[in-house]
Amino acid sequence: MVSDNSTWTPETVLSTLPYRPEENSTSPVPFFHLIERLKTTKREGWRRFGINNGESISDHMYRMSIMTMMAPPSLAEKINIPRCIKMALIHDMAEALVGDITPVDPVTKPEKARREASVMDYITTTLLGKVPGGALSGGEIKEIFEEYEANESDEAKFVHDIDKMELLLQMVEYERLHKVDLTEFTHVKNRIQLEPIQKWADEVILGRPNKA
Ligand SMILES: Nc1nc2c(ncn2[C@H]2C[C@H](O)[C@@H](COP(=O)(O)O)O2)c(=O)[nH]1
Numbered sequence: 001m002v003s004d005n006s007t008w009t010p011e012t013v014l015s016t017l018p019y020r021p022e023e024n025s026t027s028p029v030p031f032f033h034l035i036e037r038l039k040t041t042k043r044e045g046w047r048r049f050g051i052n053n054g055e056s057i058s059d060h061m062y063r064m065s066i067m068t069m070m071a072p073p074s075l076a077e078k079i080n081i082p083r084c085i086k087m088a089l090i091h092d093m094a095e096a097l098v099g100d101i102t103p104v105d106p107v108t109k110p111e112k113a114r115r116e117a118s119v120m121d122y123i124t125t126t127l128l129g130k131v132p133g134g135a136l137s138g139g140e141i142k143e144i145f146e147e148y149e150a151n152e153s154d155e156a157k158f159v160h161d162i163d164k165m166e167l168l169l170q171m172v173e174y175e176r177l178h179k180v181d182l183t184e185f186t187h188v189k190n191r192i193q194l195e196p197i198q199k200w201a202d203e204v205i206l207g208r209p210n211k212a
């Protein structure tokens with residue numbers, strides 16, 4: 001269980017790892033090993049409802065990346081979709097060390113943001129800082145993460161909507177599979193900003209097994 005401990009640093013977790021990524025490497029391999037944790041860390045929100053073998057953080061980001069490619073024409077013609085795909089795959093990367101903090105955890109939003117920013121600094125400077133910038137440099141990863149967090153650009157607003165949309169899809173899928181009421185999660189629908197994505201969300205909610 002996470003606590004609102006403001007002394008948390010990436011070292012808090014790194015010191016407990018069975019395998020510590022080599023720092024200041026000129027190879028991206030240590031970074032590749034670190035992000036394995038996105039494959040093995042389950043999304044926390046569902047676990048509270050007894051769904052212990054649920055999706056991982058990378059499962060969530062994978063479907064989001066596919067969904068960004070399916071942007072409706074009215075959006076696709078005005079936003080940079082390749083950047084959105086990168087943003088979808090980067091936005092929860094810090095959770096490899098921070099973990100998946102939910103709105104019901106006793107961690108304030110500023111503290112969650114502080115922890116995630118410190119991990120992205122660690123990833124983009126200590127792990128990737130000496131890796132020759134290829135198609136995606138550590139600096140670009142940090143820039144894309146910060147754009148998502150600021151939630152001001154059209155691309156960031158779209159990816160935030162897709163983040164909520166992906167959660168709604170998973171909510172309905174788990175309600176069907178586990179015969180559980182996950183109404184607690186429906187609040188995210190009200191925070192979807194773009195009209196075409198609101199339409200997608202309306203359709204998903206209609207698919208709930210026991211629609212109210
Ligand atoms: N128990 C609840 N968990 C929730 C709620 N809204 C979101 N969440 C979970 C979903 C994820 O596990 C996590 C945050 O996901 P991000 O993609 O934003 O990192 O929080 C809720 O109402 N209840």
Ligand SMILES: [Mn+2]
Nearest residue numbers: 060091092163
């Ligand atoms: Mn997310």
